[in-house]
Amino acid sequence: MTSLQKLLYTLCSGLSCVIIAEGVIHVFGYVGKYVKVPCPYGQGYESHEKYLCKNDCGDADVLIKTSDSNKTKYSIFDDKETRTVTTTISDLRSGDAGKYWCGVTKNGLDIYIEVKLTTEQDSCCDDVKKTQSHEGHAASLSCPYKSQYGKSLKYLCRGNQPSTCLQQAVITSYSPQNGRFTLTDDATSSFTVNISGLTVGDSGLYLCGVHRDTQPDVFSAVHLEVREWCCVESKNVSSPVGGRVTLECPYPPEHRRNRKFLCKGDQRRVCSDVTDGGRFRLHNESSSSFSVTVSELEAADAGTYWCGSDPGWSLGNYTRIRLSVDEINSAKPADTHLFVVIGFVAGLLLTLCVLFTVYKRKCCRVKGTEDGADMNELKAVDTRSITGTEDIYENNADAVKRLETNFSIQQSARHQADNDYVDEPDYENFSNEEELYCNQSYRHTSMK
Ligand SMILES: *[C@@H]1O[C@H](CO)[C@@H](O)[C@H](O)[C@H]1NC(C)=O
Ligand SMILES: *[C@@H]1O[C@H](CO)[C@@H](O)[C@H](O)[C@H]1NC(C)=O
Ligand SMILES: *[C@@H]1O[C@H](CO)[C@@H](O)[C@H](O)[C@H]1NC(C)=O
Ligand SMILES: *[C@@H]1O[C@H](CO)[C@@H](O)[C@H](O)[C@H]1NC(C)=O
Ligand SMILES: *[C@@H]1O[C@H](CO)[C@@H](O)[C@H](O)[C@H]1NC(C)=O
Numbered sequence: 001m002t003s004l005q006k007l008l009y010t011l012c013s014g015l016s017c018v019i020i021a022e023g024v025i026h027v028f029g030y031v032g033k034y035v036k037v038p039c040p041y042g043q044g045y046e047s048h049e050k051y052l053c054k055n056d057c058g059d060a061d062v063l064i065k066t067s068d069s070n071k072t073k074y075s076i077f078d079d080k081e082t083r084t085v086t087t088t089i090s091d092l093r094s095g096d097a098g099k100y101w102c103g104v105t106k107n108g109l110d111i112y113i114e115v116k117l118t119t120e121q122d123s124c125c126d127d128v129k130k131t132q133s134h135e136g137h138a139a140s141l142s143c144p145y146k147s148q149y150g151k152s153l154k155y156l157c158r159g160n161q162p163s164t165c166l167q168q169a170v171i172t173s174y175s176p177q178n179g180r181f182t183l184t185d186d187a188t189s190s191f192t193v194n195i196s197g198l199t200v201g202d203s204g205l206y207l208c209g210v211h212r213d214t215q216p217d218v219f220s221a222v223h224l225e226v227r228e229w230c231c232v233e234s235k236n237v238s239s240p241v242g243g244r245v246t247l248e249c250p251y252p253p254e255h256r257r258n259r260k261f262l263c264k265g266d267q268r269r270v271c272s273d274v275t276d277g278g279r280f281r282l283h284n285e286s287s288s289s290f291s292v293t294v295s296e297l298e299a300a301d302a303g304t305y306w307c308g309s310d311p312g313w314s315l316g317n318y319t320r321i322r323l324s325v326d327e328i329n330s331a332k333p334a335d336t337h338l339f340v341v342i343g344f345v346a347g348l349l350l351t352l353c354v355l356f357t358v359y360k361r362k363c364c365r366v367k368g369t370e371d372g373a374d375m376n377e378l379k380a381v382d383t384r385s386i387t388g389t390e391d392i393y394e395n396n397a398d399a400v401k402r403l404e405t406n407f408s409i410q411q412s413a414r415h416q417a418d419n420d421y422v423d424e425p426d427y428e429n430f431s432n433e434e435e436l437y438c439n440q441s442y443r444h445t446s447m448k
Contacts, residue, residue, distance in 0.1 A: 015163050017216050025102070025115045028216050030122035030163040034090040039102030039113050041083050049105040050078055050085040057101045057112070063087075092119050122163045124207055125221040132225045133198055134315055141222045143208030144190040149218070153211040154183065154191045158204060162219050165209045198226045233317070238324040244295040245323065249307030250288055252316035260285060261308040262292045268306050268313060268320075297325050 012018075016035040017028035029035030037052065051065040052074065064074035064087060078085045085104075089096060100115035133139040141156065155169035166172075171181040171193055185191035195202060203226045207219045239245040251260065260282060265271025274280045275292060284291045290309075294301060307319040 012211070012213055012216065013166070015167075017214075019214055023114065025113060027115060027117045029089070029092045029117070029119055030161075031092050031094055031119050032122050033092055033163045034088055035092060035117065036086050036088050037100065037102065037115055037117075038084050038086045039115070041085065041104050041111065043083065045104050045106070045111075046078075046080040046083065050076070051103045051105070052076065052087040052115075053101050053103060055099060057103065062103075063100075089117070094119050094121075120162075120216065123160050124162050124219045125160075128205070128221045128223050130223050130225065132227065134227050135198055135200055137198055137315070138194055138196040139198055139202070139224055139226070141193045141195070141206060141208070141224065142190055143192070143220055143222070145208075145210045145218070145220075147188055149210045149212070150187040154185055155209045155211065156181070156183065156193045157207050157209065160205050160207060160221060162207065162209070162217065165207050165219065166211065166217065169209070195224075200226050200228055202226050234320045234322070236322045236324070238326060239297055240326045241297055241299055241328050243297050244293060245297060246291050246293045247305065247307070247321050247323070248289060248291050249309075249319055249321075250317070251290065251307060251309035252318075253288060255309035255316060256287060258309050259311070260290045263306040263308045264303055265306070266304050268318070271304075271306050271308075273308065274305075294323075299325050299327065301325050 012028075015030070015033055017026070018036070018038060019026040025037065025039065027035050027037050039050070039052075041048075041050065049066050052063050053061040054063060055061050064071060064076045066076055066078050066085065068076070070076065073090050075088045075090070076085065077088075085102065087102070097117050097119045100117060102113045102115060104111040129142070131139055131141060143154070143156070145152075145154070153173055155166055155172040157165040157169045159165075159168075171178045171183045173183055173185050173191065176183040176185070180196045182194045182196075183191060184194070191208070193206075193208075203224055206222045206224060208222060210218045212218065233250075235248075237245055237247060247262065249260065249262070251258075261273045261275040262280060262282070263271035264274045275282050279295050281293050281295070282290060283293065290307075302323055302325040305321045305323060307321070309318075310316065
């Protein structure tokens, strides 16, 4: 830590560089960041005014003086103990690059030191090497460099910002082991960073940095793609409740001898085997795929499934299937399942009504006249339900008679209904009278 810190505050930090050579101060900074321009001055000038100016240093070229208060872009600090006046230029732009002067005011000609500012975009690099690995495995990022930097500090950071790379390094050659990261430097042409226990979150761009004391650091970029361990293929399948669906599962050839299964769970690691030979039946196993048929689908069957061909889940091309089970009410009228439900309800009604009819026949004969009155009212109230047969009921007495004789037919209808109440033509013919019976019986009971 101390060695790294020390290094950051020598001439070149990761952020910027200041080099004084042959009387010229060379300053380097990244666009968007700031640079400090430290200008030393001689003994005896502590109380003199200092300033920074640009270009030819005319009056209009003075950017900031020690007598000014700090500005947004320029600030100045005169350290009289070290006899260094330091100007900070913030929010660097490419246009800030160029020639500056540090000036010390005195009688006669001022004292000047030339400053050369260079800037660079804070991003890297045009050339990006690509590396792939899988979740849970390791990756090895290779970072080549020029042989003259064999002894330099090497480091690796995430992202693509050279300016902050050294400060945010995940590993440096000063302490080459750090958690999942290991750095090995051959000290001649490249260093390698191994990352173990990869997660998908490790994916992204990394910068390999080589620190230089008298120039900006040099970088190369590596893009790491950590693939989810499986899921080379992901499928969506949907089917209605009560239906049946076949899930196709290709598997890697090296798993040929393994038991095949279907596993359910959001995460592959915590999924459970659902292949039971019952509703989840595995079949049609070939050398490269098998299928699982799920019958009598339930809403609870919806979810994520994994085609399993290895209980240890070793690396391989697996398939993830998202199964959605559609509720019955979203089914189309043509759907056979809807017919089954309608048929069932109709059958139930039919049975009930026939039972009521039996009741009516047994106990309501004595109330014959009341029946007649009721029938009148009924016809008015519910003409819709009897339209199909209304001509029969012109005369109430006839109607009652008719209904009674129908009872025998009714019984055979009930029989048919019990056996097969769907698509039965006779049943269709009875349905309207059926409602009449029901209403009538209901009225009798409520009248009592
Ligand atoms: C101006 O900014 C510098 C840092 O750039 C700081 O050290 C100094 O104290 C500031 N001066 C004033 C007067 O605020
Ligand atoms: C880094 O990974 C490479 C290849 O994966 C391996 O050969 C090498 O031994 C690893 N180095 C360390 C230090 O783990
Ligand atoms: C599958 O469904 C999920 C949402 O459940 C969706 O994000 C994904 O894009 C779908 N994939 C395909 C291939 O349709
Ligand atoms: C089994 O697979 C063959 C082709 O591989 C296919 O023609 C057949 O329909 C499949 N049988 C079942 C029950 O899925
Ligand atoms: C996955 O499938 C691809 C293409 O078929 C193949 O190149 C790759 O080696 C497979 N990976 C594994 C781990 O089986």
